[in-house]
Amino acid sequence: MEPEDSMEAISPVSMNTISGGDQIDRLLSQAVNIGNNMILHEPTCMICSSPYREEIEKNYLETNNYSDAIKLFEEKTGNKISKGVIENHMKFHHDKEMRELQKVEYIDRIKRYSSQNLTTLDRISICFALISERLMGINSVVPSDGESIANIEKMKSSETARLMGVLNNLLKLQAGILGEMKSSGELISIPANDFVQIINKALSEAQTDRERKLVKGIIDSLDVLSRRAQ
Numbered sequence: 654m655e656p657e658d659s660m661e662a663i664s665p666v667s668m669n670t671i672s673g674g675d676q677i678d679r680l681l682s683q684a685v686n687i688g689n690n691m692i693l694h695e696p697t698c699m700i701c702s703s704p705y706r707e708e709i710e711k712n713y714l715e716t717n718n719y720s721d722a723i724k725l726f727e728e729k730t731g732n733k734i735s736k737g738v739i740e741n742h743m744k745f746h747h748d749k750e751m752r753e754l755q756k757v758e759y760i761d762r763i764k765r766y767s768s769q770n771l772t773t774l775d776r777i778s779i780c781f782a783l784i785s786e787r788l789m790g791i792n793s794v795v796p797s798d799g800e801s802i803a804n805i806e807k808m809k810s811s812e813t814a815r816l817m818g819v820l821n822n823l824l825k826l827q828a829g830i831l832g833e834m835k836s837s838g839e840l841i842s843i844p845a846n847d848f849v850q851i852i853n854k855a856l857s858e859a860q861t862d863r864e865r866k867l868v869k870g871i872i873d874s875l876d877v878l879s880r881r882a883q
Contacts, residue, residue: 693750699740710747713739729809777827784820788813 695701700709703726713722719736726734771779791812796805852872859865 662846690752691750693746693753695746698742699732699734700726702732702748703730708740711744713743721791772815773830774827777823777830780823781820784816784823 693701700706703709705726707730709722709726712725713719716722719739721741723734723736726732726739792809794805794809796802852868855868856865860867
């Protein structure tokens with residue numbers, strides 16, 4: 654039977670996904686203090702922000718004398734600084750680009766992960782898989798030299814209990830989301846026995862091969878959706 658022109662297809666309500674990639678980029682970029690020249694730059698540091706930075710750093714490295722570096726800075730800029738400014742810069746800002754580059758690499762990975770258009774339930778499923786992998790990994794550890802069986806078993810029990818606590822929270826979160834989806838009409842549920850009876854009735858009443866193919870197509874589509882949800 655061909656559908657009537659006046660019949661409207663049922664459109665499922667799409668589930669909200671995590672978005673806002675531009676905001677994530679802006680937020681993460683604030684964690685990195687490195688310029689286009691790949692040199693660490695702390696905006697609040699007077700040495701980092703000085704056009705004479707390299708000259709002052711070179712002076713301190715050659716003399717290892719705070720007074721000389723302070724005097725040079727005052728001569729070049731007309732501003733006074735304390736020993737603490739030089740000391741803080743040389744200890745935390747000079748030649749510390751590796752730390753910032755590692756941040757850049759880490760942030761790039763986070764941005765790639767966050768760019769995936771996954772639902773919250775998809776992300777929970779990923780967490781389930783990760784926790785399951787860790788549970789198997791931890792409980793496959795065996796005693797080695799220097800580690801007693803008692804210590805290993807204690808570690809296994811402690812880590813297993815901790816991970817099971819995380820897993821329990823994820824299950825609660827998943828149940829809460831599914832409950833909200835059901836209440837809002839985004840999730841349709843039906844008792845298994847009633848569903849089977851409806852399908853069997855449709856198959857028994859199908860009179861042509863085309864009608865049977867339509868029913869089978871619905872079953873196959875529902876099976877695919879069920880597998881995705883698992």
